[in-house]
Amino acid sequence: MVTIALKDQHGAHLISVEAGANLGKAMFADLEAGRTVTLDANDVTVICSSFLVGLLGTVYGALPTEHVRKHITLTNASDLMQQTFELVCSHMERYVTDPKYREACEQFAAEVNAA
Numbered sequence: 001m002v003t004i005a006l007k008d009q010h011g012a013h014l015i016s017v018e019a020g021a022n023l024g025k026a027m028f029a030d031l032e033a034g035r036t037v038t039l040d041a042n043d044v045t046v047i048c049s050s051f052l053v054g055l056l057g058t059v060y061g062a063l064p065t066e067h068v069r070k071h072i073t074l075t076n077a078s079d080l081m082q083q084t085f086e087l088v089c090s091h092m093e094r095y096v097t098d099p100k101y102r103e104a105c106e107q108f109a110a111e112v113n114a115a
Helices: 006-010 017-032 047-059 065-071 079-097 099-114
Strands: 002-005 035-038 072-075
Touching: 002 006, 002 017, 006 017, 017 035, 017 047, 017 065, 047 079, 047 099, 065 072, 065 079, 072 079
Parallel strands: 002 035, 035 072
Antiparallel strands: none
C-alpha cells in the first residue's frame, strides 16, 4: 500500500485539473502493479471535482474500472469530499464503458467551449 499525503504534495486546496493529472501520472505505476494507493486528505479543506477529473482521468480507461475502484481509496476526507470522489469515480466509470454517455459528454463540452 502507498499513502499519499495530499496536503503535503498539493496544499490544502486541490482545485486544478493539471495538478490532479500530475498526481494521477505519479501514482499510475503503483496502481498498475496492483498496489493500493490511499489518498490522505488530512488537513485538506477543498477537493474540487476538476482536480479529481484530472486525477482519475489519467487512470480510468488505461486500467480496468474494477481495478481502479479497488486500488484507490480516499481517507480523512469530509463527507462532501468523499461524495464528490464517489461521484467522479462513477462518472469516469460510465464515461469509459458507455459510448453513448461519452459521446454526450464530449458534445456538451464542445458546445460549452464554443459558447
